[in-house]
Amino acid sequence: MTGxxxxxxxxxxxxxxxxxxxLFCGCANEFGAPPNANTCELCxxxxxxxxxxxxxxxxxxxxxxxxxxxxxxxxxTFDRKxxxxxxxxxxxxxxxxVAPYASGGGVALDDGSFVRLTRIxxxxxxxxxxxxxxxxxxxxxxxxxxxxxEIVTEPDLSNAEQAFEYLTKLKEVLVYAGVSDCDMEKGxxxxxxxxxxxxxxxxxxxxxxxxxxxxxxxxxxxxEHEVERQTRALDDGTAIVQETRxxxxxxxxxxxxxxxxxxxxxxxxxxxxxxPALVTDEVLRVERAxxxxxxxxxxxxxxxxxGLSEYDAGVLTAERATSDFFDxxxxxxxPGAAKLLxxxxxxxxxxxxxxxDVPGAALDELRVSPADLAALVALVERGxxxxxxxxxVLRETLRSGRAPDDVVRELGLAQASDPAEIEAWCTAAIxxxxxxxxxxxxxxxxxxxxxxxxxxxxxxxxANPEVVRSVLTRxxxxxx
Ligand code: ADP
Ligand code: MG
Ligand code: ZN
Numbered sequence: 001m002t003g004x005x006x007x008x009x010x011x012x013x014x015x016x017x018x019x020x021x022x023l024f025c026g027c028a029n030e031f032g033a034p035p036n037a038n039t040c041e042l043c044x045x046x047x048x049x050x051x052x053x054x055x056x057x058x059x060x061x062x063x064x065x066x067x068x069x070x071x072x073x074x075x076x077t078f079d080r081k082x083x084x085x086x087x088x089x090x091x092x093x094x095x096x097x098v099a100p101y102a103s104g105g106g107v108a109l110d111d112g113s114f115v116r117l118t119r120i121x122x123x124x125x126x127x128x129x130x131x132x133x134x135x136x137x138x139x140x141x142x143x144x145x146x147x148x149x150e151i152v153t154e155p156d157l158s159n160a161e162q163a164f165e166y167l168t169k170l171k172e173v174l175v176y177a178g179v180s181d182c183d184m185e186k187g188x189x190x191x192x193x194x195x196x197x198x199x200x201x202x203x204x205x206x207x208x209x210x211x212x213x214x215x216x217x218x219x220x221x222x223x224e225h226e227v228e229r230q231t232r233a234l235d236d237g238t239a240i241v242q243e244t245r246x247x248x249x250x251x252x253x254x255x256x257x258x259x260x261x262x263x264x265x266x267x268x269x270x271x272x273x274x275x276p277a278l279v280t281d282e283v284l285r286v287e288r289a290x291x292x293x294x295x296x297x298x299x300x301x302x303x304x305x306x307g308l309s310e311y312d313a314g315v316l317t318a319e320r321a322t323s324d325f326f327d328x329x330x331x332x333x334x335p336g337a338a339k340l341l342x343x344x345x346x347x348x349x350x351x352x353x354x355x356x357d358v359p360g361a362a363l364d365e366l367r368v369s370p371a372d373l374a375a376l377v378a379l380v381e382r383g384x385x386x387x388x389x390x391x392x393v394l395r396e397t398l399r400s401g402r403a404p405d406d407v408v409r410e411l412g413l414a415q416a417s418d419p420a421e422i423e424a425w426c427t428a429a430i431x432x433x434x435x436x437x438x439x440x441x442x443x444x445x446x447x448x449x450x451x452x453x454x455x456x457x458x459x460x461x462x463a464n465p466e467v468v469r470s471v472l473t474r475x476x477x478x479x480x
Pocket of ligand 1: 008009010011012152153154155156194195196204205206207
């Protein structure tokens with residue numbers, strides 16, 4: 001009892017596969033349908049109905065495993081996990097227990113550690129029991145039979161931050177690979193946390209499992225509280241009981257749900273109605289090819305090859321659509337334009353997707369194509385239009401879908417460098433702002449900014465600001 005307390009964490013994450021139909025029947029796998037609309041004799045557990053494995057679910061499961069560097073078994077089997085509950089009318093959950101379809105692999109964290117996966121298995125979801133109607137319980141079986149994978153880690157994590165990062169990276173990989181939307185609000189990703197503490201020179205401690213965590217932030221908070229609770233108990237000489245606890249968000253604490261001795265004995269046995277799931281080399285090849293460059297690799301490429309900041313690389317890869325759009329624009333652009341393209345993508349375009357007045361709510365729905373953005377940035381880079389004018393062009397392209405070069409020509413937005421034209425705007429700006437003019441004449445160098453700004457406004461962004469500055473300087477010195 002000498003060493004410091006060490007925390008040990010293992011995570012079990014359930015992810016809904018983004019199929020059109022359920023795992024063993026043709027019912028829609030869809031969120032938000034009216035209760036029990038997506039059900040049939042099979043997923044409501046009626047006698048005589050027979051399951052058939054969804055090929056698409058198997059393929060997405062395989063893709064997830066490959067994206068996580070796991071080994072995929074050529075042959076895996078299903079078992080029945082027996083228990084009684086109203087959201088499980090069959091009386092058993094069909095799941096892979098003895099021979100899961102994948103094992104190994106893992107997720108690398110930024111601190112250089114690696115979270116190993118023990119296994120990934122396929123299983124069906126249960127339905128939903130709704131207990132908020134007084135003494136009535138309602139059952140919605142739309143979710144019953146929806147395909148899941150459960151991703152189980154080794155107890156490799158040692159603090160709440162690492163758990164948060166692991167989940168964030170896991171989700172990124174699965175979303176990029178098109179396996180799942182991983183939307184926790186829809187229940188597409190659910191996570192159970194196993195936590196124990198022990199002295200660093202002693203064997204692992206007794207673990208507690210925490211369920212009901214509906215956000216990564218709650219995972220982090222629950223771990224922090226549970227570690228504190230366990231450490232305090234052990235310091236007081238109280239043993240930790242192996243149990244399942246729930247995280248109570250309001251109380252910001254975990255509380256007992258059931259202790260190990262009460263846990264059901266599931267009496268697993270092989271599912272007699274399903275043949276083994278077979279994964280051919282062809283399926284492996286196709287699914288491997290469907291995995292895009294993953295976010296960690298993209299961030300490294302953005303930083304190392306394009307010289308973008310860690311922050312920009314993070315914003316660009318937060319959503320695959322943003323990164324894909326940026327990469328497509330990059331292919332159509334001069335490599336030196338990467339920083340400008342990144343700025344326009346993360347500032348102007350992401351803002352446009354959120355603007356109700358701009359058609360399109362996602363990058364790939366906007367009327368600006370990646371090639372349009374590359375063309376626009378090229379105009380700015382070559383000095384043909386000023387960036388204020390470029391914003392006007394972008395707004396017009398976003399509205400009408402017309403190519404930036406055409407918009408520049410039609411709106412006459414090409415940067416004006418003609419001194420006569422610029423002088424006219426400068427004269428107007430000087431006349432309109434005698435105060436700033438006086439200050440400039442009195443030697444206040446900063447005041448000229450107001451006049452330059454006024455000229456830029458009058459010229460609708462067309463004036464070349466460098467030329468404006470020199471014209472103003474000359475005019476005011478002459479007048480003075
Ligand atoms: P079960 O199926 O009963 O949940 P598993 O053996 O599958 O049990 O373990 C579930 C999770 O618990 C795994 O993620 C594993 O890494 C983790 N785990 C096992 N032992 C410990 C421990 N001593 N402390 C924390 N986590 C643990
Ligand atoms: Mg468990
Ligand atoms: Zn069904």
